[in-house]
Amino acid sequence: MTKSAYRTTTETLSASTIETYRQQGFVHLPSVLTAAEVEEFRAQAQEGEQRLKEKALRYRNPVFTQLVNVWREDEGMRKLTLHSNVAELAEQLAGIPLRLWHDQMLIKQPHISTPTEFHQDQPYWPHANSTHSLTAWIALVDVPVERGCMTFLPETSTQIELVAQDLTDKEDLFRKCPELRWSPRVTIPLRAGDCTFHHARTAHMANANVTDLPRIAHAIIYMDATTTYTKQPHIVTDPLQLEEGKLITGELFPTVASMRTR
Ligand code: NI
Numbered sequence: 001m002t003k004s005a006y007r008t009t010t011e012t013l014s015a016s017t018i019e020t021y022r023q024q025g026f027v028h029l030p031s032v033l034t035a036a037e038v039e040e041f042r043a044q045a046q047e048g049e050q051r052l053k054e055k056a057l058r059y060r061n062p063v064f065t066q067l068v069n070v071w072r073e074d075e076g077m078r079k080l081t082l083h084s085n086v087a088e089l090a091e092q093l094a095g096i097p098l099r100l101w102h103d104q105m106l107i108k109q110p111h112i113s114t115p116t117e118f119h120q121d122q123p124y125w126p127h128a129n130s131t132h133s134l135t136a137w138i139a140l141v142d143v144p145v146e147r148g149c150m151t152f153l154p155e156t157s158t159q160i161e162l163v164a165q166d167l168t169d170k171e172d173l174f175r176k177c178p179e180l181r182w183s184p185r186v187t188i189p190l191r192a193g194d195c196t197f198h199h200a201r202t203a204h205m206a207n208a209n210v211t212d213l214p215r216i217a218h219a220i221i222y223m224d225a226t227t228t229y230t231k232q233p234h235i236v237t238d239p240l241q242l243e244e245g246k247l248i249t250g251e252l253f254p255t256v257a258s259m260r261t262r
Contacts, residue, residue, distance in 0.1 A: 007031045008195075010088045021093045025157035025202035028188045032086055032138065032195040042140040042192070044076030045105060045216050052077075052105065057235050064114070065107040068235055069252070077105065081220055086136050086195065087256040090222045093197050094132045098222040099255045101125070101133065101248075102236045106217045108148045108209040115148075115208045118173040118180075120156070121221070122200035123164035126232035127248070130224040133200035139190035140216040148209040150196060151187040153180055157199035173203055223248070225255055 006012075008029040021027035033041070049065060057068040071081035080086075081103040091098050121135060143149045159177060166172040174181045180203065188196055198204055200221075209215045229242040242248065 007034060007085075008089065009085055010092050013089060013092055018093055018095075021197060022095075024152070024154040024186075026152045026154070026186070026188075026196055026198040026204070027093065028190070028194065028196050029089065030191070030194050032089060032136075033083075033193040035193065038140060038193040041076065041080045041218070042216060044074065045107070045140055045218065046214075048074050048077065049105070049107060056105075064116070065105065065109070067105040069102050070105045071103050072252070077103070077218070080138070080218055082254065082259050083220075084259045084261045086138065086220060087222070087259045090134055090136055090197060090220075091256045094134055094222070094224075096132055097225040097255065097257065098133075099225045099227075099249075099253045101221040101223040101227075101253065103221065104219040106215075106219055108206075108215040110209055110212050110214060113148065113209045113215070114168070115170070116167050116206040117165070117170045118153070118203050118205040119165040119167055120159065120162060120201045120203055123162060124234070125200070125223075126230045126234045126237050127223060128228045128230050128245075130200075130227040133221065133223040133227070134197050135200065136195050136197050136220045136222070138195045138218045138220070139192050140218060141213065142192050143190045143215055143217065144211075145187060145189055145207060146209075147211045147213070148207045148215040149187065149189045150198075150204050150206045151185050152196075152198060153183040153203040154186060156180065156183070156203040157201040159201055159203070170205075222256065223253075
């Protein structure tokens with residue numbers, strides 16, 4: 001098989017790669033999308049950005065487009081968020097049944113962006129009874145260090161007591177957990193179509209984009225299928241009137257099993 005035809009699937013994912021993910025709390029998987037898919041989804045993300053800015057849920061951030069649940073507003077992005085290869089890889093890495101939590105279209109425009117400082121994802125979520133949630137962060141353009149790829153702190157998914165960190169303050173995580181200042185840092189540049197998966201408690205950050213091209217990434221976040229609702233405020237669940245202590249379920253949160261094509 002030539003390199004360009006290689007694709008990471010549940011058939012090619014090795015036991016040692018799964019083991020690396022579970023130990024470190026993150027892993028780099030090359031080519032989870034085909035070159036044709038990358039081109040299709042990148043064109044849709046670029047074409048849809050302005051339109052989705054008006055329709056999709058979003059975090060207020062003047063220098064960074066962070067749109068939430070774009071799969072509900074755009075047929076093309078729906079195909080990516082519900083992509084069976086990415087979803088099945090997530091479930092194989094986690095080793096438990098998962099469902100979609102939400103997606104995020106993450107576009108950092110050239111030169112005007114800022115870093116997204118070290119944080120864990122899980123403290124922001126209204127989740128209980130979740131043993132394992134994880135994010136697939138898919139590069140739709142080449143993302144070298146200078147364009148805003150991610151940096152991870154290995155083996156931080158065991159840090160279960162931390163409260164949400166300030167994404168704009170590069171010291172915040174280290175004030176809350178001083179020994180992490182001495183952790184090794186692993187920075188992973190991605191080619192278009194590559195993906196990193198990271199555990200919801202793995203500390204990570206993303207650089208600013210200091211290149212001349214936009215950094216276009218799509219994050220798909222999966223949660224333990226048994227996750228229940230805590231009532232903590234969150235942009236996705238606030239309008240839904242879910243009941244505290246009940247499963248987070250319904251059409252916004254399809255199971256990975258329902259995304260399988262085979
Ligand atoms: Ni994050």
